[in-house]
Amino acid sequence: MFAVYAARIDRDQPLTGLELGERPAPEARPGWSVVDVRAASLNHHDLWSLRGVGLPEDRLPMILGCDAAGVDEDGNEVVLHSVIGQTGHGVGPKEPRSILTERYPGTFAERVAVPTWNILPKPKELSFEEAACLPTAWLTAYRMLFTNAGVRPGDSVLVQGAGGGVATAAIVLGKAAGLRVFATSRDEAKRKRAVELGAVEAVEPGARLPQRVDAVIETVGAATWSHSVKSLRPGGTLVISGATSGDRPSHAELTRVFFLELRIVGSTMGTKDELEDLLSFCAATGVRPVIDEVLPLDRAREGFQRMASGEQFGKIVLSGS
Numbered sequence: 001m002f003a004v005y006a007a008r009i010d011r012d013q014p015l016t017g018l019e020l021g022e023r024p025a026p027e028a029r030p031g032w033s034v035v036d037v038r039a040a041s042l043n044h045h046d047l048w049s050l051r052g053v054g055l056p057e058d059r060l061p062m063i064l065g066c067d068a069a070g071v072d073e074d075g076n077e078v079v080l081h082s083v084i085g086q087t088g089h090g091v092g093p094k095e096p097r098s099i100l101t102e103r104y105p106g107t108f109a110e111r112v113a114v115p116t117w118n119i120l121p122k123p124k125e126l127s128f129e130e131a132a133c134l135p136t137a138w139l140t141a142y143r144m145l146f147t148n149a150g151v152r153p154g155d156s157v158l159v160q161g162a163g164g165g166v167a168t169a170a171i172v173l174g175k176a177a178g179l180r181v182f183a184t185s186r187d188e189a190k191r192k193r194a195v196e197l198g199a200v201e202a203v204e205p206g207a208r209l210p211q212r213v214d215a216v217i218e219t220v221g222a223a224t225w226s227h228s229v230k231s232l233r234p235g236g237t238l239v240i241s242g243a244t245s246g247d248r249p250s251h252a253e254l255t256r257v258f259f260l261e262l263r264i265v266g267s268t269m270g271t272k273d274e275l276e277d278l279l280s281f282c283a284a285t286g287v288r289p290v291i292d293e294v295l296p297l298d299r300a301r302e303g304f305q306r307m308a309s310g311e312q313f314g315k316i317v318l319s320g321s
Contacts, residue, residue, distance in 0.1 A: 090115025
């Protein structure tokens with residue numbers, strides 16, 4: 001079957017290890033199901049995999065892709081939860097939790113095999129392309145906001161780095177949940193788009209906000225860390241799920257953290273139950289993922305290049321069969 005896969009690891013130029021071509025089709029096994037992929041979306045996790053983060057060379061070649069929506073063996077339209085081994089279903093009871101493609105072939109292919117436990121019904125209200133955006137970036141944003149930040153309608157939130165998948169999801173979800181959302185971006189067009197999506201104001205990174213916020217959604221890392229900490233009200237919460245600009249800020253703002261009793265919470269992906277809630281939320285409210293571009297699978301390299309350059313606003317989706 002045709003697939004998009006990591007053939008080599010290159011930490012400095014990750015796209016040199018990206019290949020498109022034929023790979024063995026997945027086979028059914030006890031506790032697992034094979035899904036025909038109709039749409040799959042790109043994540044920065046795919047770029048990190050090409051750099052060898054979470055994907056050692058002895059597991060190459062590895063089909064990339066965490067997110068997908070498609071049709072299962074019984075003809076049901078489904079969405080995949082891409083955290084494997086969370087409860088032991090379909091894998092050994094002592095296998096550590098991992099994200100699809102760290103141990104098992106991913107979704108950038110005509111078909112993918114996953115533990116049957118990881119399959120959820122796709123709401124009829126969502127297209128395959130829309131549903132394929134939810135299991136990683138949108139689920140991450142959902143958990144950051146409503147589980148780890150614990151914000152409620154009327155609270156205020158700063159979202160760093162508008163344009164990325166998680167940040168864009170946080171703006172849309174926050175607006176739909178009645179939050180007062182602020183956003184940052186270096187790009188004027190992205191700031192304008194953030195306001196169109198529901199942010200009350202979008203500013204340049206580091207700019208002073210009109211008010212201190214209850215929570216910060218942080219995925220940028222070192223470049224925005226100090227601004228994130230300084231933007232919180234006393235007792236506020238900073239939730240971090242990524243560090244695309246690096247994980248070593250020049251100033252950790254530790255004095256401010258302890259003096260103002262700030263909470264810093266790490267967040268990774270989300271549970272199957274949270275994904276089910278997110279799917280229901282989107283179906284019921286009309287909220288839809290922001291899609292930057294839909295490309296056929298054989299043009300995946302273009303999508304990777306666009307994501308690597310930071311040009312996209314929202315999710316890049318690969319369309320399957």
